[in-house]
Amino acid sequence: MSAVSTSPVIERGTTMSRIAAIAVAIIIALLAVAPQFLSVGVVDRMTALFIYVILAAMWNALAGFGGLVSVGQQVFFGLGAYFAIRLADAGLNPFAALFVSAVVVGAVSWPLSLFMLRLRNGEFAIGMWVIAALTHLLVNLDRLVQGETGTSLISLNIYDASTRRVTIYWLALASMTALLAILFGLLRGSTGAAIRAIRDNEDAAASVGVRVTGTKRLLFVLAAFGIGIAGALWLATSITFQPKTYFNVQWTAYMIFMVLVGGIGTFEGAILGALVFFLIETWFGGTGVWYLVGLGATAVLFSLFLPRGLWGTIEERFGLRLLPVGYRVRLPADIGDGNAEPSPQQSTTSREKA
Amino acid sequence: MSNQIIQGVLLGGYYALIACGLSFMFSVMRIINLAHGSLAVFAAFALWWLASRFHVSPFVGLLIVLPLMAAIGWALQRFLLERSARGGALLPILTTFGLAIVIDNMLFEQFGADTRSLAPYIGSLSYDSWEWPGSIYVGKLAVIMFATAVILLGGLQLFLTRTRLGRSIRATSEDPDTAGLVGVDARRANAIAAAIAMVTVGLAGAFLGMRATFDPYAGAPQLLFAFEAAVIGGAGSLWSTLIGGIVLALAQTLGAQVHPQGFLIGGHAVFLVVLFVRLSTSGLGLRGLLRLPSRSAP
Numbered sequence: 071m072s073a074v075s076t077s078p079v080i081e082r083g084t085t086m087s088r089i090a091a092i093a094v095a096i097i098i099a100l101l102a103v104a105p106q107f108l109s110v111g112v113v114d115r116m117t118a119l120f121i122y123v124i125l126a127a128m129w130n131a132l133a134g135f136g137g138l139v140s141v142g143q144q145v146f147f148g149l150g151a152y153f154a155i156r157l158a159d160a161g162l163n164p165f166a167a168l169f170v171s172a173v174v175v176g177a178v179s180w181p182l183s184l185f186m187l188r189l190r191n192g193e194f195a196i197g198m199w200v201i202a203a204l205t206h207l208l209v210n211l212d213r214l215v216q217g218e219t220g221t222s223l224i225s226l227n228i229y230d231a232s233t234r235r236v237t238i239y240w241l242a243l244a245s246m247t248a249l250l251a252i253l254f255g256l257l258r259g260s261t262g263a264a265i266r267a268i269r270d271n272e273d274a275a276a277s278v279g280v281r282v283t284g285t286k287r288l289l290f291v292l293a294a295f296g297i298g299i300a301g302a303l304w305l306a307t308s309i310t311f312q313p314k315t316y317f318n319v320q321w322t323a324y325m326i327f328m329v330l331v332g333g334i335g336t337f338e339g340a341i342l343g344a345l346v347f348f349l350i351e352t353w354f355g356g357t358g359v360w361y362l363v364g365l366g367a368t369a370v371l372f373s374l375f376l377p378r379g380l381w382g383t384i385e386e387r388f389g390l391r392l393l394p395v396g397y398r399v400r401l402p403a404d405i406g407d408g409n410a411e412p413s414p415q416q417s418t419t420s421r422e423k424a
Numbered sequence: 425m426s427n428q429i430i431q432g433v434l435l436g437g438y439y440a441l442i443a444c445g446l447s448f449m450f451s452v453m454r455i456i457n458l459a460h461g462s463l464a465v466f467a468a469f470a471l472w473w474l475a476s477r478f479h480v481s482p483f484v485g486l487l488i489v490l491p492l493m494a495a496i497g498w499a500l501q502r503f504l505l506e507r508s509a510r511g512g513a514l515l516p517i518l519t520t521f522g523l524a525i526v527i528d529n530m531l532f533e534q535f536g537a538d539t540r541s542l543a544p545y546i547g548s549l550s551y552d553s554w555e556w557p558g559s560i561y562v563g564k565l566a567v568i569m570f571a572t573a574v575i576l577l578g579g580l581q582l583f584l585t586r587t588r589l590g591r592s593i594r595a596t597s598e599d600p601d602t603a604g605l606v607g608v609d610a611r612r613a614n615a616i617a618a619a620i621a622m623v624t625v626g627l628a629g630a631f632l633g634m635r636a637t638f639d640p641y642a643g644a645p646q647l648l649f650a651f652e653a654a655v656i657g658g659a660g661s662l663w664s665t666l667i668g669g670i671v672l673a674l675a676q677t678l679g680a681q682v683h684p685q686g687f688l689i690g691g692h693a694v695f696l697v698v699l700f701v702r703l704s705t706s707g708l709g710l711r712g713l714l715r716l717p718s719r720s721a722p
Contacts (some may be wrong), residue, residue, distance in 0.1 A: 139517045141458065186705045191513045192456025195521075197699070198653045203648060204692035207685055319644060323525055326518055359533045366525030373519045374504065377511045 072185070101243055105236045113239050118308055119348045120242035121300045122328065124249055126340040126347075128296035131253055131326035134335035135265045136289040137272070141322050142198025145205045145210075146294045148316035149175045150301025155223060157310050159214060164226045165237065168302035175298030176291050183290040187283060200317065202210050206317035217314050217328035223305055239308045245303065249296045256292070257337060261285060269335065294334075330372045333379025342381050427560045432677035434669030436560065436653075437570030438635065442628035442646055443653035443665050444577060445621040449704045450654070452597040452617040454513075455505055458520040460625065462527040463641030467493055467629030468542065469531055469638075473529055475545035482542045483632055489628045497622030501615045526642060531640035541634035550634065572668070576624060577662040593617050654694040657701060672696075 105113050133139045153171035158164045182201065189197045210217045224233060242264045256262060264285045267275035305311055324347060332343020349373075354361045376383055446460045450603075470489045474480040480488075482521040500523075508519040546565075553561040584590035595603035604610055632638055632646065649672065657668025659713035672691050679690020 133514065137514065139514045141517075141521060151627070182494055185700060189699075192450070192458075192517050193655070195458070195517050196456060196647070199644075200648055200652065200692055200695060203645075204689065204696070207689050207692070210685060211683075294708065322520070326521060330518060359529045362529040363526050363533070366522045366529065369522030370504070370519050370526065372517050373522065374507050377508075 076182065091365075092369070098243070098247055102240070105239050109231075110235065110420065112313050113235055114307065115348075115352070117235075117239045117242045119344065120239075120246040122324070122348055123246050123341055123345040124242075124303075125321070125325050126328035126332065126344040127246075127250055127253055127337075129322070130334060130337075130340035131289050131296075132293040132330045133416075134340070135269060136286050137269050138187075138194045138286060138290065139195050139326075140198040141195045141319065142200070142202035143293070143297055143325060143327075144317050144319055144321040145198065145202035146175050146200070146297040147301035147304070147321045148180065148206060148313065150312050151305035151316045152215070152300030153298075154215065154302040154305050155221060156212075158223055158225045159369075161184065164223055164306070166240065167240065168306055169299065172295050172298035175301075177293035179291050179294030180287075182195040182294075183287045187286050187290060200391075201280075202319070203318055206313055207319070209313050215311070215313060218312060218314050221311055222310045226306065226309060234306075238303065241306075242303050245299050249299070252292070254322070254337065256288075259343060261288065265289070286361055323365065323369075327369050329379070330369050330377075331379055333381030333383070333385075335379070336379070336385070338379045339379050339381035343379065346380070401418045426558065428677050428681065429674065430556075430560060430562060431566070432674040433572045433670050434698070435673035436546060436666065437566070438628070438631050439575035439610065439653040439669030439672050440573045440577065440657075440666040441569070441624065441631060441669075442650040443657070443669055444573075444580070444662070445624040445628065446647075447654040447657075447665055448580070448624065451594055453505065453509070453614055453633045454597075455509060455516045455520075455602050456506075456651075457500075457621075458517060458519075458647065459524040459527060459643075461645065461647030462524040462531075463493070463645050464629035464632060465624040465638055465640070465643045466527055468633035469535060469634055469640075470542070472540050472542055472631055475542060482545055482634065486626070486630055488543040489630070491623040493626035494619040497619040497625075498615050500622070501618035502611075506611065506620065511603075519608070524647075528641050528643055535640060537639060539637040539639045540633070541637045542630070543635075546634055553650070561628050565631075565634055567700050569635065572627065572631070573666060576627065577666055580620070580624075580648065581662045589613075589616065593625065646716035649691070652691060655700045656695060660699075 101116070104116070108116070125143075129140075129143055132143075150171055152166075153174045154167045157167035157170055157174075164172060186194060186197055186201070209215055216220055229237070245322075258266065264275070264280045267278070267280050267288050268282050268285060272282055301316060304316075328343035329345045330343070331346050332341065333339025350365075354364065372379060378386065441602065442461075442464060446457065449455055449457050449460075467489055470492065471482045471485045474483055474488065476487040504519055504523065507547075508515040525583055549565050549568075552564045554564065554567070555561055584594055592608040593613045593616065595606075595608050596610045596617075600610040603613070628646075628650075632642075653669040653672045654665060654673050655668070657664035657666070671694060675686045675692040675694035679686030679688070679693070683689070
């Protein structure tokens with residue numbers, strides 16, 4: 071099921087990208103059957119990893135490609151979980167509720183975008199944070215949630231533990247694959263050209279007829295939808311919903327960390343960043359406060375000394391052709407219809423702006 | 425009701441104080457410092473540490489903490505903001521957010537999760553009050569706080585318009601390159617501006633600690649209050665920040681009357697309403713408060 075959604079990769083006309091596409095298909099196929107062989111703990115951890123990849127990819131779509139750094143993305147994470155609780159309480163199948171919830175989150179983000187996208191840079195960043203804080207307070211008012219006490223996705227209990235675990239794993243894997251494929255397809259198509267034009271110079275892009283606001287809105291809604299799924303899936307894995315946990319700004323901190331370390335504005339960077347974060351969390355998560363200090367400090371150091379992140383630096387240093395996976399999604403260099411434009415290559419090299 | 429209004433106006437003084445540094449840095453350096461609230465909490469902890477460990481009154485402690493904050497501002501600009509600002513408008517946001525996480529968690533590591541207050545170290549000032557006509561009691565501390573805000577905002581305004589240094593800071597914020605041509609050292613002007621901003625943050629931290637409790641993670645709400653007050657005040661003069669702070673505080677006070685959780689909701693709601701009205705009429709956002717025309721996007 072999942073392999074189908076990576077098909078756009080194969081359309082690339084180079085040997086390297088074909089190899090990469092096949093590798094991706096194999097990896098996804100392996101991941102799909104993995105629960106048969108993995109221990110219970112590992113399955114849970116892998117589910118968490120898929121959710122991290124979603125978070126990183128969605129935040130990167132917004133900030134890296136849309137130039138919209140939000141410090142309030144936890145609002146969609148929290149709402150994803152909250153609406154799932156609400157829908158399940160209304161009698162919807164809990165697994166279905168996870169996805170309907172994300173659709174609701176996406177729908178909510180649309181009117182919000184009309185308003186927030188008029189803010190620039192830091193104003194947008196903190197403005198989103200205010201939205202998250204306000205939403206958190208409003209969710210607390212819901213009697214079902216009982217303030218910070220929270221509530222649980224009780225209806226999931228009708229499934230036995232192992233069915234539940236594996237189902238959530240597959241749902242997370244499928245969601246991740248589908249979201250990455252949507253993002254990939256978007257970036258490859260004409261929207262991708264528009265996105266890159268906006269990132270490189272918003273005013274110039276607008277002057278040649280790129281629909282700046284429309285394109286940003288698309289990214290905003292997509293990111294909200296994806297992060298909504300991530301929140302709902304996280305709820306499914308942990309069952310309990312405490313507003314304080316889900317509307318915590320640390321979720322955005324994680325997203326920022328993953329994207330900054332992996333490489334802001336590169337498709338693979340977000341995935342790499344999520345992997346790095348996952349490993350760091352696995353090894354150092356137990357050290358509590360120092361782990362968080364380390365994350366913050368690393369984010370600062372990367373933004374100062376390696377603003378293009380690991381992937382951006384690797385790309386730059388070794389050139390594209392040496393890295394098959396990288397080449398697979400090096401979109402800007404050869405979009406099929408982008409040759410009429412004089413500088414498709416230039417837009418890849420001027421990436422330090424992002 | 426008039427009692428609540430008076431208390432709200434006085435609380436607005438605190439919000440104006442904490443918004444002052446944020447707006448100042450934005451208007452001069454075009455940087456919104458996401459570590460702003462955490463730095464205020466840091467100053468509060470520094471004063472608390474001096475008071476609890478060495479029995480230094482917080483007012484005396486300011487003599488140590490404010491120069492320290494100025495030095496931090498200078499270093500912040502020189503080592504973090506200047507460098508990250510070269511990478512475009514987005515990187516400083518990420519850098520200062522990372523810094524906020526580091527500060528918050530270092531404070532947690534050092535001082536633990538307990539909430540603290542400077543109130544025990546300022547004697548009877550924390551509860552003394554004057555009786556005003558109509559048997560309204562106003563806290564002395566609240567009045568001092570409000571007066572400090574007025575003096576600080578007025579002083580900054582005078583500094584920026586009447587002194588050579590102030591003029592060079594304004595020139596730098598207008599156009600660093602042209603300012604450089606006429607002999608203004610933009611790096612120096614920005615570093616001084618950051619130092620001044622951090623002094624105001626130190627003062628805000630002191631009042632935060634005196635009038636309420638704080639904990640290592642109290643920085644984020646302070647940042648949001650500062651931002652909301654600055655946005656509500658909008659463009660204009662430093663005084664508009666004071667008005668912004670007062671409106672925010674009144675909305676919170678009013679919200680608290682309606683519902684136990686209404687204090688914060690009221691503040692956020694009035695912020696969004698003001699933002700909505702402003703965006704739908706003129707397209708202006710937070711534009712600083714120095715009566716500067718906004719630097720148009722390149």
